[in-house]
Amino acid sequence: MLGRLNHVAIAVKDAKQAAKIYGTAFNAEISDAVPLPEHGVITVFVTLPNTKIEFIEPLGEASPIAKFVERNADGGIHHVCYDVPDIIAARDRMIAEGARVLGDGQPKIGAHGKPVLFFHPKDFSGALVEIEQA
Amino acid sequence: MLGRLNHVAIAVKDAKQAAKIYGTAFNAEISDAVPLPEHGVITVFVTLPNTKIEFIEPLGEASPIAKFVERNADGGIHHVCYDVPDIIAARDRMIAEGARVLGDGQPKIGAHGKPVLFFHPKDFSGALVEIEQA
Numbered sequence: 208m209l210g211r212l213n214h215v216a217i218a219v220k221d222a223k224q225a226a227k228i229y230g231t232a233f234n235a236e237i238s239d240a241v242p243l244p245e246h247g248v249i250t251v252f253v254t255l256p257n258t259k260i261e262f263i264e265p266l267g268e269a270s271p272i273a274k275f276v277e278r279n280a281d282g283g284i285h286h287v288c289y290d291v292p293d294i295i296a297a298r299d300r301m302i303a304e305g306a307r308v309l310g311d312g313q314p315k316i317g318a319h320g321k322p323v324l325f326f327h328p329k330d331f332s333g334a335l336v337e338i339e340q341a
Numbered sequence: 342m343l344g345r346l347n348h349v350a351i352a353v354k355d356a357k358q359a360a361k362i363y364g365t366a367f368n369a370e371i372s373d374a375v376p377l378p379e380h381g382v383i384t385v386f387v388t389l390p391n392t393k394i395e396f397i398e399p400l401g402e403a404s405p406i407a408k409f410v411e412r413n414a415d416g417g418i419h420h421v422c423y424d425v426p427d428i429i430a431a432r433d434r435m436i437a438e439g440a441r442v443l444g445d446g447q448p449k450i451g452a453h454g455k456p457v458l459f460f461h462p463k464d465f466s467g468a469l470v471e472i473e474q475a
Contacts, residue, residue: 233423256345284468
């Protein structure tokens, strides 16, 4: 039921700058910076052979990661995202196991154009968990 | 030069308990708890199709993650580990790019029996980075 680790997201003040060392020291492929105004973030992806690192930077006044970046001036790991074959079945099973879904529990369209949901970090060892319809 | 994401490590008070929801809600494969006294941790691995989540729990008085778990009572993402084909070449290139290696800079044998090194979180957007000889 649990699919691939889709990405690890690191929230920072400057996504392009943060991704840079992965390009220079590691020769990894770095995407362009893509603003996602509807999510309040700018994203830069680093592609690894088996998954991605997503750097996210606050965009706009109401960015959902503004406070996180304020609290973590150097940046920090913000969430991990897992693919699931059926997001509604996965949501219901996780809720049945006691995990709290964030927001109204209805999937929204995420950065990859697919439905996503977030779960409370307190139910996942302090790690904010995103699930994405594979 | 940068290989696979080897694992994401989440530090918690009780590794077995923390991994449990991945087994029950996600049907993921959960390893037994393995004490690694020389590293001061107990580890439990969750196997995903493309990588692993490693739960680490402090073991002993001098555990290197004791303070982290004290500060993050619910747990938290502790580090990310990348495979590299040549750990010495990777280390030297990362140092040349301004990243600070932790400890004496000499690889130690990690949880998988392979040489590992850690780099300062301040040089990687607040994320403690481990590299492991692939």
